[in-house]
Amino acid sequence: MAFREYKIGARLFGVALGLSMMITLYMPSLNIVEVGSTEMGLRKGLQYGRIGGFSVEDPFMKGEGKPLTVILKQDPQTGEQIEPIYAYVYKSGIPFTSAIRHPRIMGKGVEDLSLETGRIGEASQDAGAVFVVSEGRWNGKKIHYIENATATRNWTPDVVMGSVTDADVRYIGAGKIMFVKEGCWWCHTLLPEETQDWQVFGAPPRLGDFNSESPTALGSDRKAPDLLHVGSRNSSREWMMMHFFNPRLVQPHSIMPRFDYLWGQVDADGNAIDYDKWRAEYNEYTAGTRVYPPDVPMPAANSQARYLIDFVLNLK
Amino acid sequence: MFKYLFAKNEEIPPGTAAVYFGFSSIIWFVIGTGLGSFNAAKLAFPDFVTGYEYFSFGHMRQVHVMAVIFGWISMAFAMAMMYITPALGNTRLWSEKLGVWNCFLWNGGLSLALTLLWMGMTSGREYSDFPWFIDLVILFGVILPLGINVWMTIMKRRTQGIYTTNWFFGSAVFMVWIVLLVGNLPEYFQLTGLTEAYLTWWFAHNVLGLWITPVAAAIAYYTVPKVTGNPLYSHRIGHLHFWSVVVFYSTPAAHHLMSSPLPEWLKSFASVEGVLILVPAIAFVSNLLLTMTGKWRYFVDNVEIKFTITGVLMAIPLNMQGGFQQTRAINWYIHGTGWIVAHAHLALRGFSTFLEAAAVYYGLQTIMRRKLYSLTLANFHFWFLLIGFTIYWVSMTIAGLIQGAAKIYEVPYIDTVIAEHPYMIARWVGGTMVFTGNLVWLYNMWMTARAGTMIPAGRLPHELAYER
Numbered sequence: 001m002a003f004r005e006y007k008i009g010a011r012l013f014g015v016a017l018g019l020s021m022m023i024t025l026y027m028p029s030l031n032i033v034e035v036g037s038t039e040m041g042l043r044k045g046l047q048y049g050r051i052g053g054f055s056v057e058d059p060f061m062k063g064e065g066k067p068l069t070v071i072l073k074q075d076p077q078t079g080e081q082i083e084p085i086y087a088y089v090y091k092s093g094i095p096f097t098s099a100i101r102h103p104r105i106m107g108k109g110v111e112d113l114s115l116e117t118g119r120i121g122e123a124s125q126d127a128g129a130v131f132v133v134s135e136g137r138w139n140g141k142k143i144h145y146i147e148n149a150t151a152t153r154n155w156t157p158d159v160v161m162g163s164v165t166d167a168d169v170r171y172i173g174a175g176k177i178m179f180v181k182e183g184c185w186w187c188h189t190l191l192p193e194e195t196q197d198w199q200v201f202g203a204p205p206r207l208g209d210f211n212s213e214s215p216t217a218l219g220s221d222r223k224a225p226d227l228l229h230v231g232s233r234n235s236s237r238e239w240m241m242m243h244f245f246n247p248r249l250v251q252p253h254s255i256m257p258r259f260d261y262l263w264g265q266v267d268a269d270g271n272a273i274d275y276d277k278w279r280a281e282y283n284e285y286t287a288g289t290r291v292y293p294p295d296v297p298m299p300a301a302n303s304q305a306r307y308l309i310d311f312v313l314n315l316k
Numbered sequence: 317m318f319k320y321l322f323a324k325n326e327e328i329p330p331g332t333a334a335v336y337f338g339f340s341s342i343i344w345f346v347i348g349t350g351l352g353s354f355n356a357a358k359l360a361f362p363d364f365v366t367g368y369e370y371f372s373f374g375h376m377r378q379v380h381v382m383a384v385i386f387g388w389i390s391m392a393f394a395m396a397m398m399y400i401t402p403a404l405g406n407t408r409l410w411s412e413k414l415g416v417w418n419c420f421l422w423n424g425g426l427s428l429a430l431t432l433l434w435m436g437m438t439s440g441r442e443y444s445d446f447p448w449f450i451d452l453v454i455l456f457g458v459i460l461p462l463g464i465n466v467w468m469t470i471m472k473r474r475t476q477g478i479y480t481t482n483w484f485f486g487s488a489v490f491m492v493w494i495v496l497l498v499g500n501l502p503e504y505f506q507l508t509g510l511t512e513a514y515l516t517w518w519f520a521h522n523v524l525g526l527w528i529t530p531v532a533a534a535i536a537y538y539t540v541p542k543v544t545g546n547p548l549y550s551h552r553i554g555h556l557h558f559w560s561v562v563v564f565y566s567t568p569a570a571h572h573l574m575s576s577p578l579p580e581w582l583k584s585f586a587s588v589e590g591v592l593i594l595v596p597a598i599a600f601v602s603n604l605l606l607t608m609t610g611k612w613r614y615f616v617d618n619v620e621i622k623f624t625i626t627g628v629l630m631a632i633p634l635n636m637q638g639g640f641q642q643t644r645a646i647n648w649y650i651h652g653t654g655w656i657v658a659h660a661h662l663a664l665r666g667f668s669t670f671l672e673a674a675a676v677y678y679g680l681q682t683i684m685r686r687k688l689y690s691l692t693l694a695n696f697h698f699w700f701l702l703i704g705f706t707i708y709w710v711s712m713t714i715a716g717l718i719q720g721a722a723k724i725y726e727v728p729y730i731d732t733v734i735a736e737h738p739y740m741i742a743r744w745v746g747g748t749m750v751f752t753g754n755l756v757w758l759y760n761m762w763m764t765a766r767a768g769t770m771i772p773a774g775r776l777p778h779e780l781a782y783e784r
């Protein structure tokens with residue numbers, strides 16, 4: 001080999017690169033794998049589904065193959081009133097989130113409770129399943145774990161979906177796809193910093209807030225407010241609707257793009273949306289020849305705009 | 317190009333792959349900076365081209381970044397490797413045919429990748445935005461063939477030693493292959509949570525540190541001695557540069573996530589290693605500037621040296637920023653602001669681009685044996701790149717400092733947006749100047765191929781620059 005003269009150099013190169021990868025990849029992974037998932041981490045994983053970016057079940061990023069988040073105010077089996085809870089409905093064939101398929105990533109304790117008390121090992125992707133987040137005790141500590149409500153309470157996806165109306169359904173998993181596809185995270189971070197940031201944008205995320213979420217889309221270049229807790233600051237669906245359709249309707253100085261195209265062809269009542277007319281009237285409004293801006297159409301129940309609004313309002 | 321895909325290797329003229337790569341890289345540079353200019357216009361004037369999904373900022377931003385990294389910079393690297401590696405080994409490229417195929421697959425793969433990315437098919441991970449099947453194409457269809465050609469050319473060399481440039485070329489292709497493989501593990505195996513967040517930045521850091529920075533530096537190690545006629549000032553300092561890149565530049569990935577809940581030891585370790593980036597930086601800059609001793613008139617006279625030394629000088633502010641902005645004391649102020657955007661452009665558009673542009677200028681003239689069509693246009697290109705970039709960098713640095721102050725004083729965010737507006741316009745002006753300069757460059761190189769004066773055998777292009 002003509003590298004003969006470089007025997008020592010080539011070996012040293014291997015040692016140096018290997019050592020570097022051991023310190024920067026292997027050693028951190030020992031710490032990260034020990035992290036127990038928080039309640040937020042469990043809920044994020046359950047509501048986003050298997051993956052929030054490109055995936056084989058949703059190659060064109062339309063929000064397909066994602067679970068539904070449902071607000072239950074009564075037990076779907078018995079009909080009796082209960083404290084409102086979030087149930088995460090995976091209809092038949094919808095890929096499970098990583099935490100269900102690999103319970104180990106939830107961390108010690110959360111994994112044990114989810115498997116033993118929550119019976120998540122019995123969930124079947126083919127049959128579909130409904131999950132809830134429950135509170136339990138492990139080694140004297142209060143922790144949250146995932147409960148397979150299909151096994152423990154006999155809440156099947158069909159029963160749960162039959163007991164609620166569209167008003168109680170949130171398309172959060174599909175909304176995360178919109179958030180990633182439309183590049184919201186190029187300007188809005190999901191990472192309040194550990195400086196004074198938290199006074200306005202809320203608490204920085206904790207260690208276990210991410211298990212089972214991918215991509216985390218923390219963002220790096222903040223050209224707009226942090227969104228990790230935006231649903232707590234502003235919970236108005238109407239404001240979000242106007243802001244997405246044309247941000248300048250509610251914030252004249254905003255540099256955010258208009259996302260009116262996410263409304264699609266028709267509004268909530270099935271009427272065709274006339275974008276040209278809307279823009280013409282809006283231009284009259286900005287020119288001062290019209291007193292009020294034109295009304296923003298209500299997004300249809302299965303429109304991408306609705307998915308995105310569901311996602312953003314749920315960032316609490 | 318297509319006629320050589322199925323020709324016998326011996327029948328392909330030496331340098332063919334390098335010429336294809338050279339022109340491809342210039343075309344991608346025009347596309348990439350055009351997209352950058354368009355994006356900047358949208359940040360300054362949000363209602364500029366509105367209402368179309370495929371022309372919204374969120375769909376185009378990453379296409380700009382990937383076009384310049386994988387189109388312009390990496391193809392210019394491939395171009396440099398295709399002609400410098402054999403030249404330094406006193407031999408021919410191992411396989412010209414593989415090089416032509418590499419260029420063909422690269423252009424096709426990148427066009428497909430950027431189209432899908434533009435449509436919104438993204439992994440949602442910065443710098444590793446491409447879906448996993450595209451990553452596999454890049455690994456096996458783009459980087460591996462390039463590596464095989466470089467490694468085999470070095471092995472079949474007809475010189476005893478290996479020159480500095482070729483250490484960097486050979487090792488950087490290997491390292492970037494590993495980085496692409498490991499950095500995209502979250503996509504192949506759907507890793508989640510902090511692992512995914514950390515590996516995203518492990519990839520982003522190392523693709524810069526183990527690919528773009530060392531290869532750009534390696535090009536300068538060739539260009540300056542070749543054009544000035546001075547030998548490299550110190551082989552030993554070259555060693556120091558090489559080894560400190562491998563050791564210090566491959567470790568600080570976590571400093572991109574200083575405010576995330578990663579293990580504290582990792583952040584502190586990364587921060588210290590990050591300061592040590594100054595070691596390769598100082599070794600590189602001093603070695604190159606001392607090589608210029610006695611030949612500084614080339615900095616004025618010669619277009620390749622003008623580009624190269626400008627890039628080398630930009631490595632000084634680049635690494636001063638890079639070394640210190642990631643320490644906790646400074647990072648809390650400027651993290652996530654336009655300062656970082658300015659710094660990233662200083663690395664890619666400033667430091668790195670100037671070095672590669674010199675290599676493409678010099679390489680295309682040498683291989684095609686054609687003198688540059690117009691020195692005036694080349695100087696126009698240089699000044700438009702330099703002034704456009706400077707406007708961009710200064711305006712984004714100021715915007716970043718405004719954002720940083722607004723961040724720590726808790727100013728309502730919309731006031732930050734208003735305060736930044738003039739700098740967003742300046743950024744657009746600067747970016748558009750760079751785009752304009754590149755259009756002129758493409759014309760100049762095209763005309764060089766078509767109508768440049770023949771360079772006689774045994775002469776070098778820069779010797780004839782001022783002859784008619």
